[in-house]
Amino acid sequence: MSISTLQDYEKFIEIFPNLYRATFNLQFGPLNWPVSIFLINIEPSNNVWILIDTADPDNISKLFTALSQHFSKFPNYQLKYILLTHDHFDHTGSISRLLDEYEDIKLVLGEPESFLTNNKNVNGKIHTQQLATVEGKITVDKDRIVMIKRGKEEEFEFFNVLKPIFIADSNLGSISYLHIPTNCIMVGDSLMNLSTSQCSKPVITLPFTSTNSHLNSVKESIKNISRLEDVKIVFPAHDHSQNGLSINDVRAFADTLKK
Template sequence: MKIEKFILGKFQSNCYMLTNGNEVTIIDPGSYEVENIIKYMNMNKMQLKRILLTHGHFDHIMGLKIFLNYFENVEIVIGEEEINFLENEKLNLSEMLNEKLKFDINKLNLIKVKENDEIDNFLVINTPGHTIGSKSYYFKSENIMFVGDFIFENAIGRTDFPTGNFMQLKDSIKKILIFKDELIIMSGHGRNTVLGKERKRLEKY
């Protein structure tokens, strides 16, 4: 599997493209600026199979609109607790941009996931705290976890937005600490890191 990272928009959101043959999975398309990704996919005759969302904040879902203009029957994978983020500008925080980012969820091919669900080669892990339904996606064969805004290099996610909860975040951190130090952490912003580098800091929580 090939993994590519794109840094998008003024919020510098990390969007990941996972390619297996000609099938593509996109993780967190957080900006409208995804045209170059789509052009690249079309040039190489790639097909978008699914979009994984770690959580429902605008800087992780904005590009959905653009992708869905180009590709049909795309699976949208999101935590079952955060379906309403897709249709509520207060929860997805787009009202901060004076914009109402809303989707008609009845027109989306939604895959609602929960703890320990498996889709192809990834495992869903509940990691609430930044938002109530934050999910991390663990690819065992690659020893990689896509964590959204749950953990960053030298930082943890904010908990002061709607549905954020610091105690839940602490519990989520404990769940991740059972993994080995070599685990690669792919965050929603900033540089990637490894669990071993973050362990002592995270254990303080």
């Protein structure tokens, strides 16, 4: 299936009420993969928005074009948070420019995150944090980072609308977000739904893993997703379908997994 045939290719489309998705082409070696970015109208009455993930570095300009076109329909909007599911380059590529363009926006991370390090000044006080991404270190004012801690997810400002859920092993920082009004969950790279050719239908698969330990953690994460009771639709970051996966399909896939 061609990525360009998706309705949300390089533009934000409302796929469920107040939940929008844009899909971009990620060049991964000889392969072209879809990479999805989500916008949530978290407070429609106040025109407050949240962005989930930021695409890869090659799609920065296209992401900003899509954001500009989208927000032209919503004057006086406020883009309040960038939420990262995890630290891979195709999810963090536009962070630096977003922080520059939107002076009041804050970056939300799940703790612990391996790419976050402290940056102290000469007095020993921490005023900034460094994000060690593939593109190099990005220095961010400490006040612009919100760290979601396991067991304290309810401290996130919009917990009752967009619920952070740690589904990975406790040693990983991966975090998913459940949009409570629509029962849709954005799960990053916990699983994939890809076509192997332009003619084939998308198939649920495991993400790439580097070690057996990581593989076991990925499998456990998928099983944890399948056990969630308040989920109807699962949205992977790499997805050739327009409308995500039904939770029943994810549960059937989880039942096939063995450690």
